[in-house]
Amino acid sequence: MVIALLLVVAAIVWGIVALVRRQQYIGSIRERGWSFVNSPTFDAVARLSNPPFGVGFVRKPDDQITGMTATGRPFQVIEYKSAYWSGWVGMVTLSRRLPELWITGGETAPRYGILAHGVVAPAQLGPGWQVGAMDPAFAHEVMTSELCVQLNALAAGQPGVNLGVDGDQIVVLNPPRKELDQLGVWLEQLGAIAAAIDATPLDHWIQPEPEPRLRFYHHPDWYWIGADDNLLQYTPVKGGGYGHRTDEVIRGRDGDGPPFVAFKHHWKTSHTESYTDSNGNTQTRTVVNNHSEAILGFQLPARMPQLSVGPKGFRNGISFESEAFNDRFAVSSADTKFAYDVIHPRQMEYLMATPGAPFRIVEDWVWFTPGEHSQPAIAFCSAYLRGFLGWVPRFVWRNLGLPDTPYPSAESTPVS
Incomplete structure (x- = not known):
């Protein structure tokens, strides 16, 4: 008991000292003319979409320091947590919104989820530096001698x-904030780098101003709803x-693909069970079970007959002319002719070459069974479905009341 009491007292003392x-620390920040916010809103990072921002659904900005550099350039130092990264980030403002650029020096590894070409x-810059950009031409133009001098100084x-360029912000991980x-x-x-x-x-590289909302890396038309x-x-959803x-x-779309909605569905069930207490008496208690499932659906521009496509299981489904396809896939439909029209030889080739999650068409929605609610899962199903719809013949869309295919195939002319 004495030891426990001492531990409690030590914890209280440590908490007081930390407070x-x-x-x-906060007082010293304000003495410099800077501002401190204990719990900033998402507005603090809403304009940012490159990693560590713009990745995943769990995002939490925390302690924030803001102010101006000596030359009047706005800056922000903020703590940020996500499912993929947590730490401190510092940034200063550029005069223009520019394409993404990544520069790492020393033994620093590139950030999680980056899509860029090495340059x-x-x-x-000397040895040990890496440069990446989506357009190498931009990297070659921006990497001037003066920028190299300032990077070496940093x-x-x-x-x-x-370091990265995210719109009109230079974003650098791990500032010396203590x-x-x-x-x-x-x-x-x-500020000197900016x-x-x-x-x-670089005015010919200026990027358009995005809508002020929580954004997703390389998915400009995705947006966060919450609940x-x-x-x-x-x-x-399950009943x-x-x-x-x-x-x-999450709502959004990718390019000319169909719009989607994705979310997690949570619910509870409960049951009563018997148990024996410490006195040997039989008692009952209510046990609550928590459940969740990932829901992902894409809305079509026209209603279609019911059709489901998935891996071969215990059911055989409709038989097609390709035995290799029949061995791997089970297809069912309320309209067999519709299934044969949609699952033609080139469509079968696409499905076998690009295996994806099971899906079913119900009226004007395509519902996936993605297995998880994640940014990569949504992006994969979006691309997979877009490819599938690109191989639906033109005459099918016309029979559904549309003047032509709304999703031209990226690989070749769709079947007429």
Whole structure:
């Protein structure tokens, strides 16, 4: 008991010391003319979509420091947590929105989820640097001698530079935020990097201003809803139980593909069970079980007959002319002729070459069984379905009342 009491007292003392130090730290921030926000809203990062932002559904901005550099350039230092990364991020503002650019130095690894082409780093940077961009031409134009000088200056004070351009922000991981004097110098170095980029003639690379909403990396037409329990009224969620609710609702589309809705459905069930207590008496108790499932649906521009496509299981489904296809897939439909029209030889080739999650067409919706609710799963099913719809013959769409195919095949002319 004495030891337990001492541990409690030590914990209280440690908590008081930590609180005092935090208040002193916040006071020092404000003495510099900077601002501190304990619980910033998503607006703090809504304009950002490149990793570590824009990836996954679990995102949490925390302590935030904002202010101006000596040259009047806005900056932000913020703690950020997601399912894939957590830590501190520092950023300063550019004069223009530019394409994404990635620069790492030292032994720093590229950030999780980056999609970019590697570009040969300029000789002025020296060994150990990596440069990446979606368009190598942009990287070649932006990597001027002055920018290389400023990057080397930043690396001299912070081994392991991890820098990116995200719209009109230069975003760098792991700022030295504990020592405010060091942080101030570091932010001025970021300002010098921003000035070098601003001084480069890059107006022909200016990117459009996005809508101010929670965004997704390389999916500009996806957007976060959060919760929308009205979806439970028309989506194929499991029934029974109680406490049905939705969360992590995402809507959007990819290019000319069909719009989608994706979310997690949660509900509860309960049952009564008997047990024997410590006195040997039989008692009953209610056990509550929590359940969840991933729901993903794409809305079509016309109603179709029911059709389901999935891996071969215990059911055989409709038989097609390809035995290889029949051995791998089970297809069922309320309209056999429709199934034969849609699952033609080239469609079978596509499905066998691009295996995806099972799906079923119900009126004007395509419902997937993705197995998980995640950004990669949604993106994969979106691309998979878009390819499938591209191989639906034109005459099928015309029979459904459309003037032509709404989804031309990217590989060749769709079957007429």
